[in-house]
Amino acid sequence: MIVSPDHWLTAARRVPSENENARPDPEDISLVVLHGISLPPGEFGSGLVEELFRNRLDCAADPRLADLEGVRVSAHLFIDREGTTTQFVPFDRRAWHAGASSWGGRRNCNDFAVGIELEGADHVPYTESQYAMLAQVLRALARRYPRLDPAAIVGHNEIAPGRKTDPGPAFDWLRVIRSAAGPSRSGSGSTEGL
Numbered sequence: 001m002i003v004s005p006d007h008w009l010t011a012a013r014r015v016p017s018e019n020e021n022a023r024p025d026p027e028d029i030s031l032v033v034l035h036g037i038s039l040p041p042g043e044f045g046s047g048l049v050e051e052l053f054r055n056r057l058d059c060a061a062d063p064r065l066a067d068l069e070g071v072r073v074s075a076h077l078f079i080d081r082e083g084t085t086t087q088f089v090p091f092d093r094r095a096w097h098a099g100a101s102s103w104g105g106r107r108n109c110n111d112f113a114v115g116i117e118l119e120g121a122d123h124v125p126y127t128e129s130q131y132a133m134l135a136q137v138l139r140a141l142a143r144r145y146p147r148l149d150p151a152a153i154v155g156h157n158e159i160a161p162g163r164k165t166d167p168g169p170a171f172d173w174l175r176v177i178r179s180a181a182g183p184s185r186s187g188s189g190s191t192e193g194l
Contacts, residue, residue, distance in 0.1 A: 003140055007093070009140060019073055019089075020095050022094065023111055030152055031152045032114045032116060033115050034116050034154070034171070035116065035118065036117070036122060037117045037119060037166070038119055042124070044081050044119055055072060075117040076088065078119070079137070080130075081129070082129050083132060097117070098110045100160060100163065109159050116134070122167070122168025123168060124168075125172075131175055135176070138180035153176065
């Protein structure tokens with residue numbers, strides 16, 4: 001798996017979202033924000049996340065979706081419970097996933113972050129397939145974007161404390177950081193960096 005020259009992940013389905021715009025600096029990709037999402041809340045496999053990111057979600061179909069009426073959001077990637085990955089926005093463009101946020105003294109994390117949505121809920125364990133795919137994705141991103149390192153993988157809750165809780169306490173951070181380390185960018189076998 002690699003990131004192509006046009007900033008799309010080769011192993012992902014391409015489903016472009018219009019909920020994106022130019023980054024202030026397309027080369028400043030220095031943060032990965034992990035999110036958890038399910039629509040309706042707590043239900044998996046509905047296909048509604050894709051509908052949300054493409055502005056096609058019928059919020060009147062379920063009262064639990066009413067708060068999403070008129071919301072325009074996206075993420076770069078969505079990894080479902082089976083590990084299938086869909087990309088909505090090329091990595092050199094700004095996806096609209098973080099909202100009001102800050103990290104490392106910088107505001108507006110969408111300007112410099114890759115947003116990855118995992119199909120899940122705060123208190124439901126994520127799947128083996130999701131962790132395996134996420135590790136591959138993180139290694140591919142690190143090879144393409146040299147400013148990324150393990151300390152630059154954070155949860156939505158960390159960049160928007162008090163406002164967001166995802167990916168939640170069921171998320172296995174240690175596993176992700178260890179698996180993301182994998183082989184080094186140079187292929188020397190070192191685990192330095194991602």
